[in-house]
Amino acid sequence: xxxxxxxxxxxxxxxxxxxxxxxxxxxxxxxxxxxxxxxxxxxxxxxxxxxxxxxxxxxxxxxxxxxxxxxxxxxxxxxxxxxxxxxxxxxxxxxxxxxxxxxxxxxxxxxxxxxxxxxxxxxxxxxxxxxxxxxxxxxxxxxxxxxxxxxxxxxxxxxxxxxxxxxxxxxxxxxxxxxxxxxxxxxxxxxxxxxxxxxxxxxxxxxxxxxxxxxxxxxxxxxxxxxxxxxxxxxxxxxxxxxxxxxxxxxxxxxxxxxxxxxxxxxxxxxxxxxxxxxxxxxxxxxxxxxxxxxxxxxxxxxxxxxxxxxxxxxxxxxxxxxxxxxxxxxxxxxxxxxxxxxxxxxxxxxxxxxxxxxxxxxxxxxxxxxxxxxxxxxxxxxxxxxxxxxxxxxxxxxxxxxxxxxxxxxxxxxxxxxxxxxxx
Ligand code: ADP
Ligand code: MG
Numbered sequence: 001x002x003x004x005x006x007x008x009x010x011x012x013x014x015x016x017x018x019x020x021x022x023x024x025x026x027x028x029x030x031x032x033x034x035x036x037x038x039x040x041x042x043x044x045x046x047x048x049x050x051x052x053x054x055x056x057x058x059x060x061x062x063x064x065x066x067x068x069x070x071x072x073x074x075x076x077x078x079x080x081x082x083x084x085x086x087x088x089x090x091x092x093x094x095x096x097x098x099x100x101x102x103x104x105x106x107x108x109x110x111x112x113x114x115x116x117x118x119x120x121x122x123x124x125x126x127x128x129x130x131x132x133x134x135x136x137x138x139x140x141x142x143x144x145x146x147x148x149x150x151x152x153x154x155x156x157x158x159x160x161x162x163x164x165x166x167x168x169x170x171x172x173x174x175x176x177x178x179x180x181x182x183x184x185x186x187x188x189x190x191x192x193x194x195x196x197x198x199x200x201x202x203x204x205x206x207x208x209x210x211x212x213x214x215x216x217x218x219x220x221x222x223x224x225x226x227x228x229x230x231x232x233x234x235x236x237x238x239x240x241x242x243x244x245x246x247x248x249x250x251x252x253x254x255x256x257x258x259x260x261x262x263x264x265x266x267x268x269x270x271x272x273x274x275x276x277x278x279x280x281x282x283x284x285x286x287x288x289x290x291x292x293x294x295x296x297x298x299x300x301x302x303x304x305x306x307x308x309x310x311x312x313x314x315x316x317x318x319x320x321x322x323x324x325x326x327x328x329x330x331x332x333x334x335x336x337x338x339x340x341x342x343x344x345x346x347x348x349x350x351x352x353x354x355x356x357x358x359x360x361x362x363x364x365x366x367x368x369x370x371x372x373x374x375x376x377x378x379x380x381x382x383x384x385x386x387x388x389x390x391x392x393x394x395x396x397x398x399x400x401x402x403x404x405x406x407x408x409x410x411x412x413x414x415x416x417x418x419x420x421x422x423x424x425x
Contacts, residue, residue, distance in 0.1 A: 044366055044370065044397045044398070044399060045087070045088070045103065045106070045107075045396075045397070045398045045399070046086055046087065046088065046398075046399045046400075046401065046420050046421075047086065047087070047088030047089070047090065047099070047102070047103045047398070047399070047400045047401070048068070048073050048084075048086045048088070048089050048090065048400075048401050048402075048403060048417065048420065049090040049094065049099060049128060049132060049400055049401070049402045049403070050066055050067075050068055050073070050089075050090065050091050050092050050403050050404075050405055051092060051127065051128040051131070051402060051403070051404060051405070052092040052405070053092075053404075053405055053406065054126070054404075054406075057404065057405075057406035057408060058406075060406070060408055061406065061407050061408065063407065064405040065077070065405060065406060065407035065410045065413070066403060066404075066405045066410070066413055067091075067405075068089045068090075068091040068092075070089065071085055071086060071087060071089055072084070072085055072089070073085075073086060073089060073403075073417060075410060075413060075414055075417065076407075076410070077410045077411070077414060082414065084417045084418075084421055086420070086421075088102055088103045090102065090103075092405060095139055096131075096132060096135055096139050096140060096141055096142055096145065097139070097140075097145065099132060099142055099400065100142045100145040100146070103398065103400065104119060104142045104145070104146060104398065104400075105149065107119050107146070107325070107396065107398045108146045108149050108150060108325065110396040111150075111271070111273060111323055111324075111325035111396075112150070112153060112273070114323055115323065115394065115395060115396045116323055116324045116325075116326075116389055116390040116394070116395040116396070117323075117324070117325050117326070117390065117395065117396045117397075117398070118324075118325075118326040118327075118328060118387055118390040118391060118395065118396070118397050118398065119133075119142070119325075119326065119327050119328065119398045119399075119400065120328045120330060120362075120397070120398065120399045120400070121133050121327075121328065121329050121330060121400050121402060122330050122333060122359075122399055122400070122401045122402070122416065122419065122420065123330075123332075123333060123401055123402035123403060123416050124332050124333050124334040124404075124409065124412040124413075124415075124416060125263040125332030125334055126263075126332075126404065127332075127402040127403055127404050127413075127416070128402040128403075128404075129329050129330065129400075129402050130262075130329055131402075132400055132402060133269070133327050133329050134244070134248065134329070142327070142400075143244070143269060143327045144237075144240070144241075144244070146271075146325070146327075147161075147234075147237065147240045147271070148237060150271065150273070150325075151235075151236065151237060151240075157235075157276060158275065158276060158277070159273055159274065159275060159276060160233060160273070160274050160275070160276045161233065161234050161235075161271055161272070161273060162231040162232060162233045162234070162271070162272040162274075163177075163231065163232050163233075163234055163240065163243045163269070163270065163271055163272075164177065164229050164230065164231050164232075164268075164269075164270045164272070165177050165243070165244075165246075165247035165267070165268070165269045165270075166214075166226065166229060166267070166268050166270075167251060167265045167266070167267050167268075168265060168266040168267075168268070168358070168382050168383055168386070169261060169264065169265035169266075169351075170350060170351060170354050171354050171357075171358070171381070171382045172213045172382070173213060173214045173215075173216060173226055173382060173386070174212065174213060174214065175212070175214055175226070175228070175229055175230055176246075176247035176248075176250040176251055176267070177230045177232060177243065177246060177247055177250070178212060178230055178250075214226045214227075214228055214229065215227065215228075216382060216385055216386060219316075221316060222316065222389075223388050223389045224378075224385050224386055224388050224389070226386070231272060244269075247267075247269070251265075251267065263331065263332045264331050264332065264351045264352075264355060265331055266328060266329065266330050266331050266358065266383050267328070267329040268326055268327070268328050268383075268386065268387070269326070269327045269328075269329075270324050270325070270326045270327075271324070271325040271326075272322050272323075272324055273322060273323045273324075273325065274321060274322035274323070275321060324389070324390050326387065326390050328383075328387070330359065330362075330383075331355045331358070331359070332355070333355075333359055333412070333415065333416060333419065334412050335352075335412070335415075357380070357381055358381035358382065358383045358384070359419075361377055361380040361381040361383070361384050362381070362383060362384055363419060363422060364377050364380070365377060365378060365384045365391060365392070366391070366397065366422075367422065369391065369392050376392055378391075378392075399420060401416050401417070401419070401420035402416075403416055403417070
């Protein structure tokens with residue numbers, strides 16, 4: 001595994017060399033020894049983003065309860081100021097590009113160096129998580145800016161990018177790119193190039209697409225994965241935008257059915273980065289297997305004692321060499337409200353139990369990793385279980401905590417700052 005990841009690192013680094021990139025990560029030391037355990041306090045890079053007032057907030061009270069001065073976040077609660085310190089702070093004048101340049105760009109570079117990398121957006125509902133990740137009609141989000149960067153860096157088409165987009169709602173996983181029986185693609189492959197026809201077909205089918213819950217399984221070498229998750233290969237920014245629109249449309253369909261479900265679900269947008277050139281040894285084994293199958297002869301390895309086929313081994317190796325760059329739009333972190341009336345009360349209660357459980361597990365996992373504890377409680381939530389390979393060990397984690405300036409939600413803002421403070425370096 002270590003040797004193979006190193007191959008990917010070397011290949012991605014040479015991509016950068018072609019582009020004479022002068023980023024600090026790339027130009028500093030050589031990549032960290034792959035496969036090495038995270039060292040104590042291995043950085044979880046944390047940033048705070050204060051958004052501007054919304055009209056409905058300033059109509060009640062337009063005096064900011066939160067202010068940012070350099071690396072200090074100053075909150076005023078009941079007339080009493082509290083100061084929180086963070087390395088990356090973005091005040092209400094910052095746009096998504098500023099956040100990208102100040103913090104997220106290094107996450108993209110880390111993924112290009114062969115590190116599984118995760119960017120988490122944490123905060124209460126309406127604090128600006130989705131705005132930061134996905135952007136708006138007026139500005140691109142950090143996800144789009146990251147894809148831009150990846151595609152520009154891959155001028156020589158050395159790397160392959162495949163996207164997946166899933167939602168975790170009440171601990172259940174739904175594929176946001178799932179297509180109800182799309183016939184325009186060969187059924188033998190899960191990964192496919194995105195075509196306009198397929199998209200039109202999918203969009204037409206949305207109205208009657210009942211969402212299907214997917215299982216999480218654990219591969220002995222590769223860790224947790226979702227077997228039927230769809231991956232779509234993208235080569236251009238337009239391809240990416242189509243995939244994003246597709247997933248977001250699916251997400252909003254689910255929201256209409258379950259009343260603003262998007263703020264009570266986690267969404268994980270993953271970019272799988274792999275090499276376009278298959279290493280010779282792996283290619284040979286893939287060829288060997290397909291020849292032996294087409295000749296009708298059984299490979300002694302593929303059938304004897306139920307052993308894994310040579311082809312499967314080669315495919316696993318390829319999978320091992322790929323790297324994930326994940327963007328996670330977490331569910332709103334606010335404490336559960338009292339719900340009046342019986343309709344929906346149980347649903348909201350179940351939702352808040354699941355959200356609290358997964359967000360506290362996320363914090364426990366990050367905490368246990370930074371303390372190098374023996375037991376890391378990944379399995380305590382679907383979110384952390386799925387992100388297992390992208391949070392611990394040889395991975396980089398970024399957390400962007402978003403907050404509102406309004407005095408009406410100052411208690412939740414302070415909770416967010418405390419949560420992010422526990423994970424900050
Ligand atoms: P969340 O995903 O945390 O629930 P949203 O991203 O949907 O919150 O943001 C809530 C509202 O605030 C949206 O109308 C969004 O456009 C606006 N908003 C959030 N962050 C910003 C920002 N940095 N600048 C301008 N408007 C923002
Ligand atoms: Mg949102």
